[in-house]
Amino acid sequence: MENKKIIIIGSGPAGLTAAIYAARANLSPIVFEGFQAGGQLTMTTDVENFPGFPEGVQGPQLMDMLREQAKRFGAECIMKNVDSIDFDNYPYTLQVGKQYYKTFSVIIATGASAKLLDIEGEENLMGRGLSTCATCDGFFYKDKQIHVIGGGDSAMEEAIFLTKFASKVTIVHRRSKLRASKIMEDRARSNPKIEFMFNYSPIKFLSSSSGVLDGIELKNNQDSTIKNVKSDGVFVAIGHNPNTEIFKDSVEIDTNGYINTFNKSSKTSVKGVFACGDVQDSVYRQAITAAGSGCMAAIDAERFLEEGLTE
Ligand code: NAP
Secondary structure, three states: OOEEOOEEEOOOHHHHHHHHHHHHOOOOOEEEOOOOOOHHHHHOOEEOOOOOOOOOEEHHHHHHHHHHHHHHOOOEEEOOOOOEEEOOOOOEEEEEOOEEEEEOOEEEOOOEEEOOOOOEOHHHHEOOOEEOOHHHHHHHHOOOEEEEEOOOHHHHHHHHHHOOOOOEEEEEEOOOOOOOOHHHHHHHHOOOOEEEEEOEEEEEEEEOOOOOEEEEEEEEOOOOOEEEEEOOEEEEOOOEEEOOOOOOOOOOEOOOOOEOOEOOOOEOOOOOEEEOHHHHOOOOOOHHHHHHHHHHHHHHHHHHHHHOOOO
């Protein structure tokens, strides 16, 4: 089995930017793209905040361009999931289906997935009035009446951000007490455009005849009555799950499941293993910050490979 210099796991903006830099450094990276190649951006439509695209760019198109750029310099992109990794023995071994790959360094860029409600209409209406990212899609809701689902800091943050565009934002929370921090709750409560619907759980997203979101069917958790509300847009903000399933026993993660990186670098707790993008970032979670951290990871990996595994 040939030893690879670098294997990148994940193909969002972080993984593909790492691939561009690693390929240009002649490290011949392999990128395991996963089954949803391109990551979360492939689920969005217009991306208007990625620098360099004054007219905006479609999320899937941006990811195709990044992939082509990485391939042009020799990155090999494989649309497969990594099943397991052995970080106990060096070079490290990755299992991909029935195949094994040995590598001197690994960049983890597996991203995070927005938690979803898993209710009727959710899958079909995603991107058609239903979103999980206010920063990405808020702009499309100028003067609209929208709803945010969730009662944590993410929901408060999304709702406050959305008041820049919407005429009214209603936060729908399943309990009567918010989970959000006091400061975020206070900010949301004092915002004149924000209203609350407590003790309601969405049970169905309603579609118009043209196939866009029209409203939400809600259940009152106190008396079990059902009520339909009209909505121009719904943002599901019930948290994110970093995709760390195969690393969580071998790489240090924080209490929310995100990979810890150290000393303002992409270095993880395992030598020669670097992390970038949303899998290590619960704060910014933007395509451009993910791309920036992918660049950092490739540079850190290149320096590590020059020095070799010490001790
Ligand atoms: P979170 O704290 O886990 O809150 C998730 C919210 O969604 C909870 O209110 C929960 O309801 C609700 N929820 C979960 N599953 C649901 C379902 N199936 N149906 C309806 N509601 C559901 O997640 P988060 O808000 O993303 O925050 C995660 C971490 O990041 C926290 O530590 C937070 O402080 C941090 N964060 C900080 C900031 C900031 O400070 N600016 C911004 C964002 C996130 P229950 O309350 O009933 O469980």
